[in-house]
Amino acid sequence: MDIRGAVDAAVPTNIIAAKAAEVRANLVNWQSYLQSQMISAEDCEFIKKFEVANSEEKQIILTKEGHQCAKTFLNLMAHISKEQTVQYILTLIDDTLQVMSEMMVEDIL
Numbered sequence: 238m239d240i241r242g243a244v245d246a247a248v249p250t251n252i253i254a255a256k257a258a259e260v261r262a263n264l265v266n267w268q269s270y271l272q273s274q275m276i277s278a279e280d281c282e283f284i285k286k287f288e289v290a291n292s293e294e295k296q297i298i299l300t301k302e303g304h305q306c307a308k309t310f311l312n313l314m315a316h317i318s319k320e321q322t323v324q325y326i327l328t329l330i331d332d333t334l335q336v337m338s339e340m341m342v343e344d345i346l
Contacts, residue, residue: 257331260324264288275316280309288329295336306333 265288271281283305290298299306310333313326
């Protein structure tokens with residue numbers, strides 16, 4: 238692959254990473270979704286705790302509450318249709334998958 242091909246291959250990743258960073262910067266007001274009864278109190282509590290956790294804290298949460306994490310993500314995706322919020326949830330899911338892959342690597346080593 239010549240240098241032009243390498244640059245072309247790198248651009249989509251940078252665009253996606255930039256979009257993900259933009260989406261992460263727009264925090265969701267979960268309380269308003271709770272008040273409008275679009276999400277449950279359990280899901281609201283979990284997602285608010287999970288989104289502010291760092292990578293190590295997320296690993297602990299996933300180890301202890303992995304089932305709740307999956308349930309919350311599914312519930313949010315099923316009940317929320319606002320594009321910006323759906324993008325945010327998908328970004329959180331992607332972050333979660335990255336944390337889980339780190340956990341798997343640590344287990345292997």
